[in-house]
Amino acid sequence: MQTKDLQEVAIKALDDLQAIDMTVIDVRPLTTITDLMIICTGRSTRHIKSIADNLVAQAKKHHIKDVHIEGDESSEWVLVDLGDIVVHIMLATTRSFYNLEALWEPLGELQIVEAR
Numbered sequence: 001m002q003t004k005d006l007q008e009v010a011i012k013a014l015d016d017l018q019a020i021d022m023t024v025i026d027v028r029p030l031t032t033i034t035d036l037m038i039i040c041t042g043r044s045t046r047h048i049k050s051i052a053d054n055l056v057a058q059a060k061k062h063h064i065k066d067v068h069i070e071g072d073e074s075s076e077w078v079l080v081d082l083g084d085i086v087v088h089i090m091l092a093t094t095r096s097f098y099n100l101e102a103l104w105e106p107l108g109e110l111q112i113v114e115a116r
Contacts, residue, residue, distance in 0.1 A: 013058035
């Protein structure tokens with residue numbers, strides 16, 4: 001499955017369970033670990049678990065292989081690895097504390113400066 005198609009499946013699955021404040025970061029120029037990162041917020045640990053479970057179920061429904069999940073039922077942060085896309089589902093306080101968007105932003109700015 002192409003990254004764009006995988007992204008559509010992931011975003012729809014997150015939307016279905018009303019994930020909050022989705023951000024998609026293209027990390028291809030910065031790392032070979034994955035192509036995209038999607039970061040979103042859940043209202044509670046139960047909501048986070050439900051979002052992650054729905055994402056995994058939709059991925060399997062679309063025959064996406066090698067889906068991995070990290071984080072347990074009471075976790076404030078669950079990571080779903082879809083291969084070309086890594087999805088981070090967090091509580092608002094956890095997302096604010098770790099601020100993944102800011103961690104990747106300086107690297108992106110550095111890439112733009114180096115390209116010039």
